[in-house]
Amino acid sequence: MRKVGRARHIMPMGANLRHLYTLEIKASRNLAGHYTWAIRDRGKLYRRSDKPHPSEAEARAAAEAEIERLLDAPDRR
Template structure:
């Protein structure tokens, strides 16, 4: 079931509009914004790592089981 839940989420990484050289992330559930970063990250890789950890946390949440 976890693999099916993973397909509910899509991840977007994009450059920050306010901070040059930084990146933000957004998690979408079935196309609608679900969560986004509250701060810009200094690299695309760091933003992706934080977002992927957040998705893992969401998948482990009791209400998703």
């Protein structure tokens, strides 16, 4: 994982090295003091959190777990 500004870029290992996910953690617009995450695939929204998390650290942990699931999926693009 490589940190660029406030976003983190995750490049999976394997034959398709052009795949690049970007993780964004943002303050929730609907619930003060909570955070949401979004995963982008080459700039386009790929997945996002379905609920706000009570801390930035919890949002990041949930998003990184989702990225791990994406990287481990056998039918990955």
